Amino acid sequence: MTIAIPGFDYQRVTVEDDVTLNVAVGGTGTPIVLLHGFPQTHVMWRHVAVDLAADHTVICPDLRGYGASDKPAARDGDGGTYAKRTMATDVVTLVGKLGHQRFALAGHDRGALVAIRAGLDHPATVTHLAILDVLPTLDMWDVLHGSSAAVAFHLYLMAQPPGLPEQMISASADAFFGYFLDGWARNPRAIPADLRAEYLKASREAVPSIVADYRASAGIDVEHDRADRAAGNRLAMPVTVVQQDWGAALGYDAAALWRSWAVDLEHRTTSAGHFMAEEAPDEVVTTLRALLAR
Template sequence: MTTLTIDGFRYQRLPGAGGVELNVAVGGSGPAVVLLHGFPQTHYMWREVAQLLADRHTVVVPDLRGYGESGKPAEDGADTYSKRTMGQDVVAVAGALGHERFGLVGHDRGALVGVRAALDHPEAVQYLGILDVLPTLDTWGVLHGVDAKVAWHLYLMAQPAGLPERMIRAVADDFFASFLDAWDADGSTLTAQVRQHYVDSSVAAVDSIVADYRASAGIDLEMDREDRAAGRTLGMPVGVISQDWGSQLGFDASALWRAWAPDVTYEPIDAGHYMAEQRPDEIVRFIRGLAARVVG
């Protein structure tokens, strides 16, 4: 398997929720910011952003549970890969490094973990940055009819355990590579080495990746519904930077986010889904602006 590390960062294995060990890269000094990766990636997607942020921040970059070099516990219940559990991982890792309060920025799957961590642990998350995703509840709400074909993998991995894992394992290289090819269509963002790293890491994690997605069609959705019914929102500064998915699928992404976060800024970006790798300078600017909104 092709393993890649962020130059200048030190690596540790730190305990998350239930003792599951996470592979964590740490660099820089100053106020802490935790960066969470998306699918089908690893912490390595943040390499350039992390190095740029490290001049002013302690940058903590874990592989999510079930991904990369982190632990991949068997799915022994709905909560094993719930975003609540994965959010607890983040808080535990930050705490083990001495950071009781920190900024949190996530892309794609990592952003969903970030939202849940911020809802559950507002005392710990100082600000929340979200790259190119909608909240779980709203994701399912905006997918209708034939337009939902863009999210076909969500429906496949939402099925009961067994069949989706077997189907994906049968063509795992092609399955994961298809997303890299679709979201980096001209091959200008990911080098061949980075692309292979993501494919290899994902092929080794089929069961846990499917469990992560299955949770978002089950327990994560239930949690979002409970929060919406209770009127629970994100009280810290929140920033969203995203492609304009709404014009394609007929929804107002900024309005959806405002319902979850009264203190939100929404910023469209002329970039692809892998924007942290395509436009690292813009993402660093976005994160620094969000951190500057923290008072005290």
Template sequence: MEPRINGFDYQRVTVADGVTLTAAVGGSGPPIVLLHGFPQTHLTWRHVAADLAADHPAAISHLALLDVLPTLDMWDVLHGLNAAVAFHLYLMAQPPGLPEELIGGSPDAFFGHFLDVWTRDPGALPAEVRATYLRASRDAVTSIVADYRASAGIDVTHDTADRAAGNKLRMPVTVLQQDWGAARGYDAAGVWRAWAPDLDHQTATCGHFMAEEAPATVVGALRALLQR
């Protein structure tokens, strides 16, 4: 049986024709929606979700919590040696066929690489959780590649149109990142502030998987945002 978040009910939610998602639901009151990233499953939120479920928060409509740059800006800053850390973006941006075949040939090595090099504290990913991430990613190579391919296509089109139109995120926004932006010579907070004027940008001392490596920091940032 796959690991689960203790105390949460699991549901299958239909979001489109032929597309259903698994949702783990806990607590009561207005929901906080926690979406996992690459190459994880909902288990990345197991510590944070259990903590927040006890609070019954009053509002979530103004929440953004990311360890990433906006898509258009991401491509703008990835050049020279900086691009080496994002080889997977360039690989999965290629036309259908080659990326899927290359990754599908050794999926555990590919996805396991990011679980290893993006984690500052290896103990934050127990063996059964890591195995779950690898199994889920292995079974979803086509979908994962399609999602990343969109970041070099329609996502850029949408961001370019929003930038030209002067569209902004008008709600309060909190961005929590590991401090890799400053280390690579650019101002991540400045990039985000161009999109979100009401911004609280924080850095965390951890690897990319901050909900697992620094859950108390994440919970604190979320609770502070809910008070804004």
């Protein structure tokens, strides 16, 4: 890791016998955890984290399988190594070891899926929940259909059995991950060249674990979501969702989907691109501070 969040301290925290996470911690006050997305690391939160650290303890880990965190080999069979339930437990364990029993949680992209699962599995621990630019896993698969699903080709590729996806992506890793960094940003200058290079390096060194993360979202994560829906489980804490207007693009009502999961919901769209914490950090900070005040 060559790029760090300014003013933050770094440490490694063991969350499971064979898994240690890299985490940046800064500020003082009530804790908020920020979880990164694909194909990035915790550094995507650098602008937001520094602002929030003025009056909060801000905790920014690399998820298991990403960045400088450990990348355990996926177990055969059930996909549990990279299930969002497992990754959410990582986060709760990590924050507990840092001395906090309750915390606010914000996630982007893959980190948002982990955050949703943490909110469902640990409702007494997560006080507030912010979700940036995803749908819950079960709904994500349900809204993808026909030719419009081509926008999510990577989901289908990485859902395939082990072997071919890893080989294909590893053979052209920089082109694969760079496609998303370049194509999903409305303001390419938001990710400077040195950071883009670091994201690419971190991703090409983590191809098996990244694919395992996505593969879990086509299997065990769907099972967990279905079980929660059948049981009527919902997110009980205040929830804010900020998304690009994917509902209009793909023909569904995003706010209605979210209302089925969240008791206390604020949902809105943004004009920023997918990497909104880097493209529009002031907007994200304002959103998070408003959520924390609820």
